[in-house]
Amino acid sequence: MRSHKIILFFVFCAMQVRAQTEISNGQKTYDFINYAANNLHMPDDAKMPSFYTKLAHLVAIGDKQINIVHIGDSHIQADFFSNRMRSLFQNYFIGGNGGRGFVFPYTIARTNNPSNYKVKYTGSWQACRNIEINKTCTLGLAGMIVTTSDSEASFKLSSATFDNIIYDYTRIRIFYNSEEDSHNIELENIGTVQVEEVNESPSVKEWILSGATNEVDIRIKRLVPGNTIFTLYGIALETEDPGIIYHAVGVNGAQVTSFLRCELFEEQLQKLDPDLIIISLGTNDAYGNPFDENVFKANYLTLLNRIKKANPGAPILLTTPGDCYKSKVPNKNNLKARETIYELANEQQCNVWDFFTVMGGLGSMQTWKNNGLAAADRVHHTKAGYELQGNLMFDALIKGFENYIGARGQR
Structure with missing residues (x-):
C-alpha cells in the first residue's frame, strides 16, 4: 500500500509539471x-x-x-x-x-512516406497493398508489402529529429519472408556498431546493437540461382530504454x-x-x-x-x-x-x-x-x-x- 501511494505521488507531481508546461505553451x-x-x-x-x-x-x-x-x-x-x-x-x-517503432518503407512502394524518416533503395521492387483486391499476395500488419527477385537489393532508412526527439535505436527487427530460405540479410552498418544477431523466428530477424544509430542499411543477397522472391513486411526500430x-x-x-x-x-x-x-x-x-x-x-x-x-x-x-x-x-x-x-x-x-x-x-x-x-x-x-x-x-x-x-x- 505504501509503494502504491508513493507511485501516485510521483505521478501527481509529473502531471503538475505537464499542466504548467501546457499553460505556458498556450495551445490555440x-x-x-x-x-x-x-x-x-x-x-x-x-x-x-x-x-x-x-x-x-x-x-x-x-x-x-x-x-x-x-x-x-x-x-x-x-x-x-x-x-x-x-x-x-x-x-x-x-x-x-x-523508440520510433514499426515502420514501412513506403517510398519503395512508390507511395507517400512519413517525413520523419527517409528511405533510399536499390534493385527492382514490386508492391502489393491490401486495397488491391485483384492481386494475390500474403500481407501482414502493415497492409502492404514490397518484393524483389533481384540477385541483390538493398534499402536504407534514416530517422530525423522531430519535436526535439532524437530517433536513434539499438534494436532492429525486420519482418520478412524468403522463398525457400534463399536469401541472406545483412546489416551493412557493422563498421560503426558492433551487433549481436538474433533470429527471433523464421520470419523475423533481429539485431541488438552495442551503440545507438539513426540509420539502418540492409542488403539482401540471393544465395541460389533462379527467381526466388524476397518479401519485406516492415521494420521495427526500437531501443532497450524505458x-x-x-x-x-x-x-x-x-x-x-x-x-x-x-x-x-x-x-x-x-x-x-x-x-x-x-x-x-x-x-x-x-x-x-x-x-x-x-x-x-x-x-x-x-x-x-x-x-x-x-x-x-x-x-x-x-x-x-x-x-x-x-x-x-x-x-x-x-x-x-x-x-x-x-x-x-x-x-x-x-x-x-x-x-x-x-x-x-x-x-x-x-x-x-x-x-x-x-x-x-x-x-x-x-x-x-x-x-x-x-x-x-x-x-x-x-x-x-x-x-x-x-x-x-x-x-
Whole structure:
C-alpha cells in the first residue's frame, strides 16, 4: 500500500509539471471544437485501466516500455496525426522515448512516406497493398508489402529529429519472408556498431546493437540461382530504454475489409506486444455507395475478434471517422459509422474517442477548411489539422489517465 501511494505521488507531481508546461505553451483553441465532448467513452470491462496502470508505473518509476499500435488508413499512412500522438506521449515525461517503432518503407512502394524518416533503395521492387483486391499476395500488419527477385537489393532508412526527439535505436527487427530460405540479410552498418544477431523466428530477424544509430542499411543477397522472391513486411526500430513506443500502420484508401485480407496480421501484431491498440478506420467504408452499416459492423467485429485472439489482454480504442464531404455535401454515412462504432464498443468492451463529435459534427469539415485545418478535398486534413487532431485525442487520453489516478488516490 505504501509503494502504491508513493507511485501516485510521483505521478501527481509529473502531471503538475505537464499542466504548467501546457499553460505556458498556450495551445490555440477554436470556438467550433466541442471540447466538452473530448473524453474517452469507456464501457465497463474495457480494460483501459490496465494501460493507465502501466503508464503510471512508467511515469513514476521510469522503467519498462509501453507499446501503442495505431492502425488506420491515409490519415495514418502520412503519420501527421500519429506522429503528433507519438511526440506528445514521448514528451509527456522525461525519458519517455522508447523508440520510433514499426515502420514501412513506403517510398519503395512508390507511395507517400512519413517525413520523419527517409528511405533510399536499390534493385527492382514490386508492391502489393491490401486495397488491391485483384492481386494475390500474403500481407501482414502493415497492409502492404514490397518484393524483389533481384540477385541483390538493398534499402536504407534514416530517422530525423522531430519535436526535439532524437530517433536513434539499438534494436532492429525486420519482418520478412524468403522463398525457400534463399536469401541472406545483412546489416551493412557493422563498421560503426558492433551487433549481436538474433533470429527471433523464421520470419523475423533481429539485431541488438552495442551503440545507438539513426540509420539502418540492409542488403539482401540471393544465395541460389533462379527467381526466388524476397518479401519485406516492415521494420521495427526500437531501443532497450524505458519509454513509450508508438507504432503506426496505415494504407491509403484502406477499409476494415482491407485489413481482413492480411493473413499475417495477428502474428505480426502479437510480436509488437501492444499495451494499447488504436483503430482509426471507417472513413473509406462510409464513403462507398451504398453504405450498409450492418455489413460494416460485421466486418469490424471480425477484425476485433482477430485482434483480441492475438492480444487478449490489450485494451482497444476505436476512433470515430471525422466529418468529411462527398459530392460537395457532408457525408451523412460518417454519422452512421459513428453510431455503429459506439454499438460495437459497448458490445465488445472497447473504448471510443468520438472525433466526429469533437471536431464539430456534421458539416464541420468546411469550418476546418476555412481555418486552414482541412485540405481542399474536405476529406483529409492539413498538417496543422492532423496535429490538432493529435492534440485533442492525447488530451482525451490523458484526462482519462488523470481521472484514473485521482480515483486511485482516494482509495
